[in-house]
Amino acid sequence: MWAGFTELDDLREELNQAHVKLQEYEAATEDLTEIRKENERLRLLLGFNEKIVYKSIPAQIISKDPDNWFRTIVINKGSDDGIRPNMPVVAFTGEKKAVVGKIIEVRGSLSRVQPLISPTMKVGVRLQSSRYPGLMEGYSLNSGLCIVDYINKSAFLQKGDHVITSGQGGIFPPGLLVGTIEDSITMDSSAFKQALVRPLIDYNHVEEVFVILKIPDLDLIELIERH
Amino acid sequence: MNVSYIFTAIILIVSLIMQGHSSFDVLRIGGVKPDMTFIAIVYYSYSFGSFYGEATALFSGFFHDSMSNSPLGLLTLPKVIVAFAIGLFGRAVMKSNVLTIIPLVFGASVLKGVITLLLCMIFHEASVSDIAYIILPESFYNALLAIPLFLVFDKIYENELGREGSY
Numbered sequence A: 001m002w003a004g005f006t007e008l009d010d011l012r013e014e015l016n017q018a019h020v021k022l023q024e025y026e027a028a029t030e031d032l033t034e035i036r037k038e039n040e041r042l043r044l045l046l047g048f049n050e051k052i053v054y055k056s057i058p059a060q061i062i063s064k065d066p067d068n069w070f071r072t073i074v075i076n077k078g079s080d081d082g083i084r085p086n087m088p089v090v091a092f093t094g095e096k097k098a099v100v101g102k103i104i105e106v107r108g109s110l111s112r113v114q115p116l117i118s119p120t121m122k123v124g125v126r127l128q129s130s131r132y133p134g135l136m137e138g139y140s141l142n143s144g145l146c147i148v149d150y151i152n153k154s155a156f157l158q159k160g161d162h163v164i165t166s167g168q169g170g171i172f173p174p175g176l177l178v179g180t181i182e183d184s185i186t187m188d189s190s191a192f193k194q195a196l197v198r199p200l201i202d203y204n205h206v207e208e209v210f211v212i213l214k215i216p217d218l219d220l221i222e223l224i225e226r227h
Numbered sequence B: 001m002n003v004s005y006i007f008t009a010i011i012l013i014v015s016l017i018m019q020g021h022s023s024f025d026v027l028r029i030g031g032v033k034p035d036m037t038f039i040a041i042v043y044y045s046y047s048f049g050s051f052y053g054e055a056t057a058l059f060s061g062f063f064h065d066s067m068s069n070s071p072l073g074l075l076t077l078p079k080v081i082v083a084f085a086i087g088l089f090g091r092a093v094m095k096s097n098v099l100t101i102i103p104l105v106f107g108a109s110v111l112k113g114v115i116t117l118l119l120c121m122i123f124h125e126a127s128v129s130d131i132a133y134i135i136l137p138e139s140f141y142n143a144l145l146a147i148p149l150f151l152v153f154d155k156i157y158e159n160e161l162g163r164e165g166s167y
Helices: A002-046 A218-226 B002-020 B022-027 B036-048 B050-067 B076-093 B098-123 B130-156 B158-164
Strands: A056-064 A073-075 A088-093 A096-106 A111-115 A122-127 A133-140 A145-152 A162-165 A177-186 A192-199 A208-212
Touching: A056 B022, A073 A208, A096 A208, A122 A177, A133 A192, A133 B130, A145 A177, B002 B022, B002 B036, B002 B050, B002 B130, B036 B050, B036 B076, B036 B098, B036 B130, B050 B076, B076 B098, B098 B130, B130 B158
Parallel strands: A096 A177
Antiparallel strands: A056 A073, A056 A208, A073 A111, A088 A096, A088 A208, A096 A111, A122 A133, A122 A162, A133 A145, A145 A192, A162 A177, A177 A192
């Protein structure tokens, strides 16, 4: 019985300590929220719009191209959900968020996604470690690889280095993971290096994606496509 | 014969829908999945002649193009050309057995792949490396899958083949 009283005291003490910690954490969370709001306000003032975190909506993959020549994906969200062409699409592999592709066609409740591995897909990227920019496009559909071109020859490319989106091109926000370097190609006749990149997303097994509701910069896209 | 037309339409539509379903990706080997619709078209041309093969190729090709991101006709034309070519030979020339089916379907798949590659180079984007990554693996896979599928189709169309005198 005496042991029960002492245990009760210990429990009461623990509860009080937990309350105190909870109050401290709540205060810290409020501070963080205020700091975040101030940060966003200041960035808005300075015009750093691209730093704002975008809203995204989840979507299920309901169909894929029936043949091996086109690898587009059909998802179950469309214009009724706020999706527009050229919106970026991402998915999670483990805990990492990586680029899947972009929306190329939209209907009421369906959309078609063009994957990164498509030869017609071009994305502005950057090497995460050295920050050198490059232009990535699909290598060959069933190779599952992409090729990054126009990398400065002085860039050091190592297998396993991460490649991220550069934010240039008007479609993808900067800093999104794309893939890892598999191999580098250097040709004496070219002023640039190339890198073979394996996308983080496995297109054979991806089932759920997230469409980032970022309005694409249509003027910039048109300018780039024209040239 | 009307019943066989209905069977044909059902087989083509079902195979296309199956190929487009995301769970069909488990059948990928080396990143490539078999083209069951094309195997069916080869069978129809081989068994019932050029016209039947071309008609099924046209119908399934347009349906395939509508489900895919391809320009309309890009997946139809190779099927129709191959169906025409195979229909010229047909069962009258080659007896139906495993030794005939494998090279027939493999050769037809390679021809379809080459025509598709040329069309993609003109109207879409493609590269010569697609021969190694798409055409050859798909052709091998189609040839392997064709054996059981041809046996199944022979059972389904037993009466029609008997009428044609090909069974």
